[in-house]
Amino acid sequence: MDYLALAAVVIAVCSLATSVVSCGIQRRHNVLSVRPLGSIDVSDYENLIQVRVLNQGTGPLIVKSLVCSNEAGKTSSSLVKMFTDVDQDWNDFTEEVSSRVIPANDAIVLISITPEDEPTRLALRETLSKISITVTYEDIYKNETTEKRELSYFDRK
Numbered sequence: 001m002d003y004l005a006l007a008a009v010v011i012a013v014c015s016l017a018t019s020v021v022s023c024g025i026q027r028r029h030n031v032l033s034v035r036p037l038g039s040i041d042v043s044d045y046e047n048l049i050q051v052r053v054l055n056q057g058t059g060p061l062i063v064k065s066l067v068c069s070n071e072a073g074k075t076s077s078s079l080v081k082m083f084t085d086v087d088q089d090w091n092d093f094t095e096e097v098s099s100r101v102i103p104a105n106d107a108i109v110l111i112s113i114t115p116e117d118e119p120t121r122l123a124l125r126e127t128l129s130k131i132s133i134t135v136t137y138e139d140i141y142k143n144e145t146t147e148k149r150e151l152s153y154f155d156r157k
Contacts, residue, residue: 034059040149055102079110129155
């Protein structure tokens with residue numbers, strides 16, 4: 001028997017196995033390297049009240065749905081529609097976010113307002129404190145994730 005030919009076959013099989021394992025590792029790395037990491041961010045200052053959906057991941061975040069609900073059972077796909085008694089202009093707001101794409105390290109502003117006076121600020125905080133937001137999103141590989149946040153942060157005294 002030719003030992004040299006046997007050694008060549010063994011080396012070829014080992015090389016093939018190494019290539020298959022390496023390909024699997026690379027594929028997993030590729031999936032993880034474009035993974036979104038969604039979060040619901042709130043800002044509550046004297047001169048700014050803001051709620052945003054952030055993508056703090058490394059890949060695009062594709063919003064499938066956004067549901068805002070309050071303690072009274074009212075639901076909406078838009079946070080700004082949860083407010084019926086705001087007597088001033090919004091700095092920024094987004095009504096429809098379904099099917100929107102948030103690039104890595106970017107955000108969609110759901111609401112942003114500079115309260116004109118203390119009663120307006122307190123009314124906004126009161127309304128927000130009773131709302132919860134649920135965002136369902138996916139990555140480019142169709143892996144779905146849900147992020148939920150109660151906005152009770154605005155209820156602090």
